Amino acid sequence: MEVKKISAGVLDVTYIDHGPADGWPVVLCHGFPYDILSYEKAALRLADAGARVIVPYLRGYGPTRFLSDKTPRSGEQAALAYDLKELIAALNLYRPIVGGYDWGGRAACIVSALWPNRVSALVSGNSYNIQNIAASLKPEPAAVEASLWYQYYFHSERGRRGLEKDRNGITRLLWEMWSPTWNFDEEEFAKTALSFENPDFVDVVIHSYRHRYGLVPGDPAVAHIETMLTAQPEISVPAITIDGDADGVSNGTAHHAKKFTGPHEHRIFENAGHNLPQERPEDWCQAVLDARCLAVGG
16 A cells, blocks of 8 residues: 555645556545545455555545645535546546545545546445535434434534534544444544544535535535536446445435436445445445446446
């Protein structure tokens, strides 16, 4: 495993590069509140299978930095997708498999939907992750609303200050709530929590959870992408989608199947929560391998 940096779009991206330089390319993106350690075991297995696996720190996490102080610290879905598209271009990757969950799955879904010629296949935790911001004010059943407490907390100044002051306490609680069957240890959390010390972490996170409800404006530089997403575009590339049956965030996404118009399989990881690749690295690795088979028709 080699730590590298590259300028891509508006970021100086720090990423891990696993496997042979001429291997078949895979880009895996983490979610909130996690980091590249989500893929530590899965990436090694994929590298052993001949893949070149790229795992970037997202904007606002770890050593990744904005190139300019003037760039809005946006966490909106269009910005995350732009970052992934630009990273693929900067690394000159030819049609990689893209995968992720949570924020990372959203970026992977958007790139697959809007620029299908740039990727070969998709692996997505919780299926179709593209936000429908126009419908964001439609209330959900009470139990669902209760599970989203952190999002509403981040809408307030109290929530922003809370994240600034106690980011480790909040994120650790989310780990426990979202993956109740995952027995992670303190060292595992502590290693990831270092990524939350990024100077832009709070601003990016707060913007993400406010923008998805239409509470703050987006970055004008990616407004054209956000406009395209209002149509809730279908995903035509081969895709494997996954839910964990113990996910504390999602109640299951098999009903998203209609959004996938190409070869598609949906899987359930038993006894798994929200952080699918870190909780079930062997199964995640197999999903990527099977997505490759779907892409080549084998």
